[in-house]
Amino acid sequence: xxxxxxxxxxxxxxxxxxxxxxxxxxxxxxxxxxxxxxxxxxxxxxxxxxxxxxxxxxxxxxxxxxxxxxxxxxxxxxxxxxxxxxxxxxxxxxxxxxxxxxxxxxxxxxxxxxxxxxxxxxxxxxxxxxxxxxxxxxxxxxxxxxxxxxxxxxxxxxxxxxxxxxxxxxxxxxxxxxxxxxxxxxxxxxxxxxxxxxxxxxxxxxxxxxxxxxxxxxxxxxxxxxxxxxxxxxxxxxxxxxxxxxxxxxxxxxxxxxxxxxxxxxxxxxxxxxxxxxxxxxxxxxxxxxxxxxxxxxxxxxxxxxxxxxxxxxxxxxxxxxxxxxxxxxxxx
Amino acid sequence: xxxxxxxxxxxxxxxxxxxxxxxxxxxxxxxxxxxxxxxxxxxxxxxxxxxxxxxxxxxxxxxxxxxxxxxxxxxxxxxxxxxxxxxxxxxxxxxxxxxxxxxxxxxxxxxxxxxxxxxxxxxxxxxxxxxxxxxxxxxxxxxxxxxxxxxxxxxxxxxxxxxxxxxxxxxxxxxxxxxxxxxxxxxxxxxxxxxxxxxxxxxxxxxxxxxxxxxxxxxxxxxxxxxxxxxxxxxxxxxxxxxxxxxxxxxxxxxxxxxxxxxxxxxxxxxxxxxxxxxxxxxxxxxxxxxxxxxxxxxxxxxxxxxxxxxxxxxxxxxxxxxxxxxxxxxxx
Amino acid sequence: xxxxxxxxxxxxxxxxxxxxxxxxxxxxxxxxxxxxxxxxxxxxxxxxxxxxxxxxxxxxxxxxxxxxxxxxxxxxxxxxxxxxxxxxxxxxxxxxxxxxxxxxxxxxxxxxxxxxxxxxxxxxxxxxxxxxxxxxxxxxxxxxxxxxxxxxxxxxxxxxxxxxxxxxxxxxxxxxxxxxxxxxxxxxxxxxxxxxxxxxxxxxxxxxxxxxxxxxxxxxxxxxxxxxxxxxxxxxxxxxxxxxxxxxxxxxxxxxxxxxxxxxxxxxxxxxxxxxxxxxxxxxxxxxxxxxxxxxxxxxxxxxxxxxxxxxxxxxxxxxxxxxxxxxxxxxx
Numbered sequence: 001x002x003x004x005x006x007x008x009x010x011x012x013x014x015x016x017x018x019x020x021x022x023x024x025x026x027x028x029x030x031x032x033x034x035x036x037x038x039x040x041x042x043x044x045x046x047x048x049x050x051x052x053x054x055x056x057x058x059x060x061x062x063x064x065x066x067x068x069x070x071x072x073x074x075x076x077x078x079x080x081x082x083x084x085x086x087x088x089x090x091x092x093x094x095x096x097x098x099x100x101x102x103x104x105x106x107x108x109x110x111x112x113x114x115x116x117x118x119x120x121x122x123x124x125x126x127x128x129x130x131x132x133x134x135x136x137x138x139x140x141x142x143x144x145x146x147x148x149x150x151x152x153x154x155x156x157x158x159x160x161x162x163x164x165x166x167x168x169x170x171x172x173x174x175x176x177x178x179x180x181x182x183x184x185x186x187x188x189x190x191x192x193x194x195x196x197x198x199x200x201x202x203x204x205x206x207x208x209x210x211x212x213x214x215x216x217x218x219x220x221x222x223x224x225x226x227x228x229x230x231x232x233x234x235x236x237x238x239x240x241x242x243x244x245x246x247x248x249x250x251x252x253x254x255x256x257x258x259x260x261x262x263x264x265x266x267x268x269x270x271x272x273x274x275x276x277x278x279x280x281x282x283x284x285x286x287x288x289x290x291x292x293x294x295x296x297x298x299x300x301x302x303x304x305x306x307x308x309x310x311x312x313x314x315x316x317x318x319x320x321x322x323x324x325x326x327x328x329x330x331x332x333x
Numbered sequence: 334x335x336x337x338x339x340x341x342x343x344x345x346x347x348x349x350x351x352x353x354x355x356x357x358x359x360x361x362x363x364x365x366x367x368x369x370x371x372x373x374x375x376x377x378x379x380x381x382x383x384x385x386x387x388x389x390x391x392x393x394x395x396x397x398x399x400x401x402x403x404x405x406x407x408x409x410x411x412x413x414x415x416x417x418x419x420x421x422x423x424x425x426x427x428x429x430x431x432x433x434x435x436x437x438x439x440x441x442x443x444x445x446x447x448x449x450x451x452x453x454x455x456x457x458x459x460x461x462x463x464x465x466x467x468x469x470x471x472x473x474x475x476x477x478x479x480x481x482x483x484x485x486x487x488x489x490x491x492x493x494x495x496x497x498x499x500x501x502x503x504x505x506x507x508x509x510x511x512x513x514x515x516x517x518x519x520x521x522x523x524x525x526x527x528x529x530x531x532x533x534x535x536x537x538x539x540x541x542x543x544x545x546x547x548x549x550x551x552x553x554x555x556x557x558x559x560x561x562x563x564x565x566x567x568x569x570x571x572x573x574x575x576x577x578x579x580x581x582x583x584x585x586x587x588x589x590x591x592x593x594x595x596x597x598x599x600x601x602x603x604x605x606x607x608x609x610x611x612x613x614x615x616x617x618x619x620x621x622x623x624x625x626x627x628x629x630x631x632x633x634x635x636x637x638x639x640x641x642x643x644x645x646x647x648x649x650x651x652x653x654x655x656x657x658x659x660x661x662x663x664x665x666x
Numbered sequence: 667x668x669x670x671x672x673x674x675x676x677x678x679x680x681x682x683x684x685x686x687x688x689x690x691x692x693x694x695x696x697x698x699x700x701x702x703x704x705x706x707x708x709x710x711x712x713x714x715x716x717x718x719x720x721x722x723x724x725x726x727x728x729x730x731x732x733x734x735x736x737x738x739x740x741x742x743x744x745x746x747x748x749x750x751x752x753x754x755x756x757x758x759x760x761x762x763x764x765x766x767x768x769x770x771x772x773x774x775x776x777x778x779x780x781x782x783x784x785x786x787x788x789x790x791x792x793x794x795x796x797x798x799x800x801x802x803x804x805x806x807x808x809x810x811x812x813x814x815x816x817x818x819x820x821x822x823x824x825x826x827x828x829x830x831x832x833x834x835x836x837x838x839x840x841x842x843x844x845x846x847x848x849x850x851x852x853x854x855x856x857x858x859x860x861x862x863x864x865x866x867x868x869x870x871x872x873x874x875x876x877x878x879x880x881x882x883x884x885x886x887x888x889x890x891x892x893x894x895x896x897x898x899x900x901x902x903x904x905x906x907x908x909x910x911x912x913x914x915x916x917x918x919x920x921x922x923x924x925x926x927x928x929x930x931x932x933x934x935x936x937x938x939x940x941x942x943x944x945x946x947x948x949x950x951x952x953x954x955x956x957x958x959x960x961x962x963x964x965x966x967x968x969x970x971x972x973x974x975x976x977x978x979x980x981x982x983x984x985x986x987x988x989x990x991x992x993x994x995x996x997x998x999x
Contacts, residue, residue: 080863081853105471123452156807183585195417222365236569274604322661474823510840549919571902607920609955657990
């Protein structure tokens with residue numbers, strides 16, 4: 001799809017500087033752009049390289065508007081965000097032809113809304129509800145009583161356990177498992193064996209949640225595991241039974257959250273973070289990659305960065321690293 | 334299914350206090366219980382809230398038996414364990430109708446016992462043996478010469494490599510891969526390339542083992558990887574080639590165990606633990622979350638908690654954290 | 667397949683000591699070998715046990731050639747490498763009968779070369795190209811415009827996103843996801859919501875790459891994620907968008923590499939390592955298990971071992987551990 005800068009500017013709320021009739025057809029990086037591509041720069045330091053590129057037009061901030069530019073510009077307050085919006089226009093998400101593939105095994109009790117696309121080899125159990133325009137990719141196994149909202153994208157080989165509920169505009173990448181049994185056991189002192197504590201609860205996922213590939217999110221033991229609206233989850237993330245995640249939380253890859261912990265809204269969780277059970281990470285906290293929050297701990301402070309295992313405020317952690325490095329230098333090998 | 338407290342008490346070895354004819358139909362948490370639900374409390378501190386709930390009956394310990402209770406009670410030595418047993422009665426595991434789904438691709442040489450349920454799109458290779466009442470969920474890919482015992486539950490999209498053997502009453506959650514090649518290479522100094530060391534061994538999994546979602550357990554290189562009876566494994570756990578795990582071991586999420594290491598019986602392994610190759614974790618050790626055991630190390634002591642990377646006894650580790658924190662406070666920013 | 671020691675010696679470049687007509691049919695470990703098996707020893711310390719075993723023949727180094735051996739020997743400069751080569755002869759990789767299984771859903775535009783084996787329930791999208799003798803296992807979902815070279819082995823339930831390119835002799839174990847969206851978001855300050863940064867790039871995987879089970883490798887955001895020739899990747903590894911990995915790199919399980927980082931050739935990455943975004947691990951570095959490389963950091967030195975979080979040279983790290991342990995001992999509980 002080709003659009004003029006004028007059309008893009010109008011849609012994303014930017015100002016054109018230069019020829020507003022210039023057409024672009026795609027987005028690209030500065031290094032690989034061709035004349036049909038739109039690129040972006042976030043700071044004045046990048047302007048020179050952007051102008052030297054082969055791109056057809058540049059999204060930039062006010063820092064670029066003064067210069068007599070050799071390429072047409074789109075001036076926006078937040079060039080990266082504007083570029084994101086422009087990309088959505090030029091490269092809209094792929095539409096799948098609606099319909100149920102002949103190889104899909106769909107229970108007759110399923111309620112499937114309009115324009116739904118169900119791919120090859122999908123298995124859809126009893127009493128499932130699928131909303132308008134949702135796409136379910138090949139090989140997905142969806143058990144009974146699962147509800148999926150509108151405009152969702154469930155990619156290949158995803159497994160969804162019974163009773164799981166997803167809101168609208170949820171994206172789930174391949175191989176992810178939603179609603180599996182929690183990891184709760186009681187040891188029988190008479191036999192030494194572990195008996196599974198009942199894992200009969202639910203998993204509820206809000207609107208606009210995006211979940212990466214090969215993640216695992218368990219159902220609640222008796223109540224629900226709850227993922228709030230707008231949460232973004234990277235690949236290989238594990239969320240245990242009864243975890244509650246607020247809104248607009250970001251969780252990077254290989255992080256694990258233990259049972260019954262709470263992550264409040266606007267928290268940012270780095271990669272490989274570990275959060276013990278019954279912990280609480282309060283609103284707006286930033287947990288640095290690899291940090292660890294102990295069982296039952298409360299971590300607090302909007303925008304406060306925590307690091308290390310156990311997690312402590314970044315400044316504290318850096319001072320400890322510094323003193324350790326100094327003492328280590330005096331140590332004989 | 335509804336049961337009287339009398340029936341439940343008899344089955345789980347508890348004492349009824351109050352109206353033994355009271356019927357309950359389900360288990361619930363204190364917060365969400367309705368009058369048909371059975372709940373539990375583990376300590377006297379919880380009794381008041383339990384009595385104030387809408388639950389129909391409460392499992393409690395001896396601590397609750399003296400009080401004139403407004404709700405009927407089931408008194409048990411270990412209320413959590415008794416609740417677990419009661420839940421199994423009220424909410425027995427789902428039974429799947431026996432049979433082989435028409436879309437399953439089952440090799441004619443497979444030996445399938447009675448009342449087995451094989452779901453849609455299952456692929457079952459040559460000379461496999463499947464025991465009585467075992468359920469194999471949709472999308473599972475089971476290679477040749479795989480043996481699975483009785484009463485197993487293999488959930489969706491599980492991949493089992495050739496020659497793997499599972500005992501009886503084994504549960505495997507979705508997306509898990511059993512018996513894949515180990516990660517062993519030899520570098521050829523002439524070419525700088527890595528050549529795969531033969532990965533021709535087996536994977537043997539004992540009775541009553543439960544394995545979470547998206548785990549990976551590799552086959553042995555020349556001999557076997559062995560998982561003992563009653564081991565419970567959380568999600569996203571990796572066990573490498575030739576690992577040996579004893580009985581009744583618990584391993585939490587995102588833990589990785591390197592090649593040829595031994596985890597003896599009754600060990601508890603926290604989440605995100607790393608165990609190097611050829612290490613030995615002796616009987617009854619507790620490895621705290623995020624701790625690391627170095628290559629060839631032996632970690633010893635029933636009930637002794639180890640923490641940190643490298644793992645050291647908890648008290649030692651806490652003293653080190655304390656001294657570091659104190660020194661850090663004196664450090665300029 | 668049975669081979670004489672003479673035949674094996676010729677193929678792998680070893681010298682026979684003893685009866686060159688001795689036949690062996692398989693490889694085994696010292697502990698489990700029978701008279702038809704070939705075993706190996708890497709050092710003189712192992713010779714006695716190898717001779718006491720039931721093995722039919724032994725691959726050993728020059729250290730064993732002097733002794734009057736009770737078993738025939740194959741003498742090689744690198745016994746482990748020679749054993750690896752011998753195993754390839756005695757136990758060649760399984761060949762799958764060529765053909766497309768009747769349950770596979772293959773788009774008519776796919777270009778499939780000779781002797782390709784496509785298993786049950788495979789879904790293969792538009793304009794895919796599959797090279798000679800490549801095997802695609804049951805349940806794989808391969809999207810559009812995917813190119814896979816010759817002699818590849820794609821195991822069960824693998825998901826490959828559109829536009830991904832694999833070289834020749836690539837092995838991908840079960841459950842792995844290739845080319846999924848990167849984890850890049852821009853927060854809209856007006857709404858507090860995260861918007862997905864365009865994830866429109868590609869994933870390119872070189873020849874002779876081997877990827878374990880349940881890994882996730884994301885496509886580039888605008889350009890490509892690139893995995894170089896001969897890279898070996900263990901299970902549950904995550905490589906983010908725009909990561910570049912050189913040649914002959916080894917990455918152990920549960921490691922995560924963040925966006926746009928570079929791992930140069932010949933690097934060895936242990937398990938559970940975390941690498942921040944835009945970092946660079948230079949040629950030949952060894953990152954110990956569990957270590958962490960910070961965002962934008964450069965780690966340098968052929969053969970230099972780094973350890974800890976943040977990663978520092980091993981000697982430095984060990985000195986720090988030593989001083990901390992000493993100070994900890996003086997600390998009251």
